[in-house]
Amino acid sequence: MTELNTAKTRRTTNWSAIWVLPLIALLIGGWLGWRAYNQAGIEIQVYFPSGDGIQAGKTEVIFKGMPIGKVVGLEIDDSGKLRGVRASIEMDKRVERHLRSNTRFWLVKPSVSLAGITGLETLVSGNYITASPGDGEPAREFTALTEPPPLADTVPGLHLTLKADRLGSLNRDSPVFYKQIQVGRVKSYTLGEDQSTVEVKVFIQPEYASLVRKHTRFWNASGMTIDAGLSGVKVRTESLASIVAGGIAFATPEHRKDSPATDPSLPFRLYEDFDDAQAGIKVALKLRDFEGLEPGRTPVMYKGIQVGYMKTFKVDEDLTGASVELMLDPRTEDYLVEGTDFWMVKPSISLAGITGLEALVKGNYIAIRPGEKGAAQLREFVARDKAPPLDLGAPGLHLVLFSENLGSLEVGSPILYRQVKVGSIQSYQFARDQKRVVLGAHIEPEYANLVNSSTRFWNASGIRLTGGLSGIEVKSESLQSLLAGGVSFDTPDLKAPVNRKIQRFTLHDDRESALQEGVAIQIKVGSGDGLNPGTPIRYKGLEVGKIETVELTEDLQAVLLNARITKASARIASVGSSFWVVKPELGLARTANLETLVSGQYLEVQPADKPGKAQSYFEAHAEAPTRGVSETGLRVVLSTARRGSIKPGVVVSYREVPVGKVTHFELGPTSDRVLVHILIEPRYAPLVRSGSRFWNASGIGVEAGLFKGVKVRTESLEALLEGGIAFATPDNPQMGGPARPGQTYALNDEVSEEWLKWAPKIVLDK
Numbered sequence: 001m002t003e004l005n006t007a008k009t010r011r012t013t014n015w016s017a018i019w020v021l022p023l024i025a026l027l028i029g030g031w032l033g034w035r036a037y038n039q040a041g042i043e044i045q046v047y048f049p050s051g052d053g054i055q056a057g058k059t060e061v062i063f064k065g066m067p068i069g070k071v072v073g074l075e076i077d078d079s080g081k082l083r084g085v086r087a088s089i090e091m092d093k094r095v096e097r098h099l100r101s102n103t104r105f106w107l108v109k110p111s112v113s114l115a116g117i118t119g120l121e122t123l124v125s126g127n128y129i130t131a132s133p134g135d136g137e138p139a140r141e142f143t144a145l146t147e148p149p150p151l152a153d154t155v156p157g158l159h160l161t162l163k164a165d166r167l168g169s170l171n172r173d174s175p176v177f178y179k180q181i182q183v184g185r186v187k188s189y190t191l192g193e194d195q196s197t198v199e200v201k202v203f204i205q206p207e208y209a210s211l212v213r214k215h216t217r218f219w220n221a222s223g224m225t226i227d228a229g230l231s232g233v234k235v236r237t238e239s240l241a242s243i244v245a246g247g248i249a250f251a252t253p254e255h256r257k258d259s260p261a262t263d264p265s266l267p268f269r270l271y272e273d274f275d276d277a278q279a280g281i282k283v284a285l286k287l288r289d290f291e292g293l294e295p296g297r298t299p300v301m302y303k304g305i306q307v308g309y310m311k312t313f314k315v316d317e318d319l320t321g322a323s324v325e326l327m328l329d330p331r332t333e334d335y336l337v338e339g340t341d342f343w344m345v346k347p348s349i350s351l352a353g354i355t356g357l358e359a360l361v362k363g364n365y366i367a368i369r370p371g372e373k374g375a376a377q378l379r380e381f382v383a384r385d386k387a388p389p390l391d392l393g394a395p396g397l398h399l400v401l402f403s404e405n406l407g408s409l410e411v412g413s414p415i416l417y418r419q420v421k422v423g424s425i426q427s428y429q430f431a432r433d434q435k436r437v438v439l440g441a442h443i444e445p446e447y448a449n450l451v452n453s454s455t456r457f458w459n460a461s462g463i464r465l466t467g468g469l470s471g472i473e474v475k476s477e478s479l480q481s482l483l484a485g486g487v488s489f490d491t492p493d494l495k496a497p498v499n500r501k502i503q504r505f506t507l508h509d510d511r512e513s514a515l516q517e518g519v520a521i522q523i524k525v526g527s528g529d530g531l532n533p534g535t536p537i538r539y540k541g542l543e544v545g546k547i548e549t550v551e552l553t554e555d556l557q558a559v560l561l562n563a564r565i566t567k568a569s570a571r572i573a574s575v576g577s578s579f580w581v582v583k584p585e586l587g588l589a590r591t592a593n594l595e596t597l598v599s600g601q602y603l604e605v606q607p608a609d610k611p612g613k614a615q616s617y618f619e620a621h622a623e624a625p626t627r628g629v630s631e632t633g634l635r636v637v638l639s640t641a642r643r644g645s646i647k648p649g650v651v652v653s654y655r656e657v658p659v660g661k662v663t664h665f666e667l668g669p670t671s672d673r674v675l676v677h678i679l680i681e682p683r684y685a686p687l688v689r690s691g692s693r694f695w696n697a698s699g700i701g702v703e704a705g706l707f708k709g710v711k712v713r714t715e716s717l718e719a720l721l722e723g724g725i726a727f728a729t730p731d732n733p734q735m736g737g738p739a740r741p742g743q744t745y746a747l748n749d750e751v752s753e754e755w756l757k758w759a760p761k762i763v764l765d766k
Contacts, residue, residue: 041069041090046105046129047083048144053109053127054087061089061105061129068092071129083143089129102134106145150188151203157184158209160262162200162218162248163192164270169222169246176202177221177249183208186248200270202248213252213259215330218270219277222246249274253330275309281333282311283326284380285366289344290315290322292364300326300366301345307332310366332370336378339371343384386411389426389440396423397448399441401457401487402533402549403507406437408461409487415441416460416488422447425487436533439507441487451489454496457505458514460488490515506533506548506562518545518566519573523603525581525620528559530601537563537579537603544568544605561603568607573615576608580621633660634685636739638676638694638725639668640747645698652678652725653697659684662725676747678725683765689729690736693755695748697726728755735760 048054051074061069073088091099109127132149150172153159167189176184184204192199204212248270252259262268271277287293293313300308308328315322328336346364369388389411403409406428415423423443431438443451487507492515508514525531528550537545545565553560565572583601606625643665652660660680668675680688725747729735 042093042096042099043072043140044069044089044091044099045141046087046089046144047077047085047142048087048107049084049146051085051087053107054085054129055126056087058126059087059128061091061131062108063095063131068095068131069129087129098131098133099139100134101136101139103136103139103142104132104134104145104149105129105142106148108148150201155203157206158204158212158262158264159187160202160204160212160264161267162202162270163267164198164200164220165272167198167200168220168272170200170220170248171246174222174246174248176204177247178208178211178251180249183211199267200248210261211252212250212262213256214262215256215259216250216252216262216268217277217330218248218250218268219274220246220270220272221249221274251277256330276311276327281308281328281330281336282379283308283328283336285324285326285342286321286380286382287324287344288321288383288385290324291344292346293322293324293344293366295324298365300328300368302332302368302370307368326366328368332368333377334373335370337371337373337375338378339375340378340381341369341371341384341388342381343367343387345387389442394442395445397443397445397451398502399443399451400502400504401439401441401507402431402504403437403439403459404509404533406439407459409439409459413461414486415443416486417447417450417490419488422450439487450491450494451503452491452494452496452498453503453520454493455489455491455503455505456508456514457487457489458508458511460486460511504549504551504562516564516566518564519569519614519616520548521545521563521565521573521616521618523561523563523579523618523620524553525559525561526622528561530583531559531561531581531603535600535602537565537605538582539568539572539605539607542567544572547603563603570611571607572605574608575612575615577615577618578606578621578625579603579618580624582624633682634680634688634739635663635741636678636680636688637742637744638678638747639673639744640676640696640749641673643674643676644696646676646696646725650724652680652727654684654687654727654729656726659687675744676725686738686762686764687729688727688739690739690743691734692727692729692739692745693748693752694725694727694745695751695755697724697751726751728758729760729762730758731760735762 053059054071054074056071056074059071060067061071069089069091071087072090075086075088077083077086106129107127108130129144132152151159170186170189172186172188174186175182176186184202187201187203189198189200191197290313292298293310295310295313298310299306300310308326310324311327312325313322314324343366344364345367366383367387372393409425409428411425411427413425414421415425423441425439426442427440429438430436488511490511531547531550533547533549535547536543537547544567545563547561547563549562551560551562552558571577580603581601582604603620604624646662646665648662648664650662651658652662660678663677663679665674665676667673727745728751
């Protein structure tokens, strides 16, 4: 039987390919919707003072050359706040996170000014709005700036603040120059908090930031500076741009090249011009003589070099002086200290010569002599009436001359050596005692070796006349010294030593007194009372020298006499000589040197026994020294309870004949006795025996009784006044042997009648 195949059946689905197209369309529509939502702009409101140059649907918002939004609507602000016009701007959604409260918008349009042309590209593309992102809370309303904001401090480079007295012709974007190369620009300017200065913000490009150091100086380089004078006309300008638009320049002084880097938080001073910057230190100066001074032109000079100028000038209300302000070179800063001198220089003609001749050409000027570096710094000074004497540190030899009177000498008077000018008088003033004149002198460096301890100075001013039976002699050192006064000197020994760094000399009245021969010595005394230049030095009544100057020692504890020995100098200026001051002595016990009441005190000298080693420094004795050390004779010691009126030099007598003297006295070993040392002359030494008796012969002995009356006894009038010692020796059988040197005897207070009756026969030495 034939089997029939059965048909295979298959279930059909309800899905049809026709649905693919709607699905694809749905997906595309969803994607397009999401994309449209995602790229939809953010609408913000920006208020402008005016709608001039803004067009809805056309004006774009551009940031760094890329469009980030467009104005979609423009209408007048009707909120009542009168903020001008309201521009509705659709911003790119990508800048949403930058739309903060401090974000700033402004309109860019063409602008032509002296500082340059900006917004030139808008001539083709039209005006546009730009923005500067900020921080703060998210915002959708903003107020546009009327002009572009200054460069942000976050921009790489150096941002500085300059303080100026006035703005001048500076403006935003005015250039900043270094060596006439533009390295930055002015960011902005504003009035300072003190309302008296202007603060100028500047930006220095990063590659030039290292040029600004701590001591860098900025100045206003706007326009041009013209300086005209007899030497010609000088025109200074930084660049053509600075002439038109204004500008700032800066530089670091040469002596500050090692200045550290600047701190941007500290402001710099903006000087008015190049000269102010170069002379940037202000100094206040009081002047009594201000003739011929011109603000802005009178220079300040140091050794012929200009170191500044006088900026301002104001006469005092009482018209007796003026207050001026100087601008000085920064290099003088370390020397504007206590001791710095200022004075005005103008032409002057006097008998001493012509000074300030250069002022005839350049005009009167102010001179400066810096003080010693390191002293206390000052910014206010009082000018001197005339030029100060040379600084002691100046090259050459500085001297001090002492004179009884100034005569016709004055500052500038010449100092002559063999009629060749080798120096000048620098100053003069009274000495401390007001009795002499002290002159400061200066010898030029090339002639300094002509002065040493043997040099003698004399006043060579005017004419000296000497006359006699043989005629009249007229002497004058030179025509210059005849008119202007002068000092001459001579140095007999050019190899003599120099005593000290600043040498002091007596200025003699004439050549004869200055060149008298002799040896210079110094004598130290406790007091200079009664001692003056010219006080004589004597030996046995004969004048052998004279004091030339009197001065205090360096420790101020004594007086130093500079003297000259003119006779017997080999014996007197020698080791072993003694000096003492002779002054009047008045008293009951002793009266001496009465002649000094008339002639004045003087120095007495006891020369050395024989010429010895030369000596130039001596210390005077308080009184005449005893020469017991070198004297011969018999020395014995007397022991007594009290010294009484006995003192060195008191006479020792035998039968009222002086035979010796007291040399000195001292306390005994146990301090209960006084030991009096006496010297018996060699011829009378045999009179002193072991049995001799000594007694104090001073004063008067009085013996009184009822029946025998009054008996007065004294050794001698000399013993009565000065005191004295007497002794007696027993008759021959009881006298004993000769006294031994140094033997001690008792010094009795009274004499026994028996002692006065002794009369031994003793042969004296021949």
